[in-house]
Amino acid sequence: MTMKIKEVADIAGISVRTLHHYDQIGLLCPTSTTEAGYRLYTDEDLEALQQILFFKELGFPLKKIKEIIESPSFNRREALELHQKMLLEKRRRLDQMIATVAKTIQHMKGDIHMSNKEKFAGFDFSQNPFEQEARERWGNEAVDSSNVKLASLSKDEKDGFAEEMNALYARLAALRHTSPHSDEAQAAIKEWYVLLNRMGNYSLDAFKGLGQLYISDERFTKNIDQFGEGLAQFMCEAMGIYTNNHQK
């Protein structure tokens, strides 16, 4: 019926110290104690704890949680709405930071290690601010092996690839006002996939993700659209279609 502190802590996945703390600030005081002073928690206490942990997960400070728990008349909805506003504001600031950091990194990276042709082709993940995301989504190995393979190429080889890519860009650009579903478009995009896989390791998912980078990272967009406005968008769609058709 009653549980000792460690038992509760283990069930809730928190530390004993945390329960001590909650007792100390009066947030969750155990219903009873033994003569020796051991805290004894009931099932009700456990329920209250769940409530507390729920609000904690939402990022509420313990003081507010105490208010909410203690007075049932407290307007919870209003509190939640206010809280949400704060969270959104926080996110905005975070976004700002992330953008600035990305810009700074980009600035520091500069144009050091890529030739113009390579940059133009725009496939080196180490050059783009979404590298982290790419790594998270598709795994480090895929990204690394792509970059590694790239680094091991001779300059001539690199330029050769860049040329092939540019040619393919031009062909795709010519199709960009037609349907990305068409056999012709899909054939061209297949060549694109094959070409990329001669340089790195692209799973179908990674391929599709790369396509989305073409529209979500404006540097890609800008580079690609030099071959024709809307090409990035078109390629993204075609790559998505290709992936869906071949996956399964």
Place this chain on the structure above:
Amino acid sequence: MTMKIKEVADIAGISVRTLHHYDQIGLLCPTSTTEAGYRLYTDEDLEALQQILFFKELGFPLKKIKEIIESPSFNRREALELHQKMLLEKRRRLDQMIATVAKTIQHMKGDIHMSNKEKFAGFDFSQNPFEQEARERWGNEAVDSSNVKLASLSKDEKDGFAEEMNALYARLAALRHTSPHSDEAQAAIKEWYVLLNRMGNYSLDAFKGLGQLYISDERFTKNIDQFGEGLAQFMCEAMGIYTNNHQK
């Protein structure tokens, strides 16, 4: 040439106390002091302060800033990249909170909880009355491949998407009284487009059409407006604007 503390504080837009603190922890010690012990800052000190404030804006802790400032050999880029990773992780957690808060608010409002089925209704064409229309407008392949992709998602994956969608809904809801043309709104709607494209594949036309569904099919409207009245309308507009801006 040299400035007293308040002068510096006013220029930098920080408090005197903060400068005291920076001196205390050795982050920014003024070059000289008067006999009476007054701190005297030089222009160089001011420059250093700018650096400090820059990194502070990025969310770096003062300790790290001290390391970075003190040792010029310190690998700043690595530090920035690591920092960015942390920020991204932080943002993910924040998004989770936002999504959960939004869900809780809806729950308290007494709104019927949107089931996963409903959430994905707009993306699963076989579930909605516009499938026929969708097929005509965007072709069989698009509709089929989208449906297949959706069906192949595991429950966890669906839940993951649902969370992301909730957070994004909440963010968009916060903007719904501003202009759908704004950079922020368009950035958010772009995220919406990218998110949708991770689930299925949407041409820009399909995206725009989906937006119109949000207001023409009241089931969508009702569901979406749970995040805030007028959200469906706002999203529809923003999606239309996005499409027009990117099509060409």
Place this chain on the structure above:
DNA sequence: GTTGACTCTGCCGTTACGTCATACTTTATA
């Protein structure tokens, strides 16, 4: 010489616990 603005050095408070340190109680083992 006095007033007011400015500056100095502490020191306490903030958040949500983590991490000892020391001492006591209960449980398990030999």
Place this chain on the structure above:
DNA sequence: TATAAAGTATGACGTAACGGCAGAGTCAAC
């Protein structure tokens, strides 16, 4: 049953980045 091991209690310090206050000294102007 004696003892070791595990669990528990209280108390206190540390954390990050200052805000705010107190008491005291300094500087410039009127």
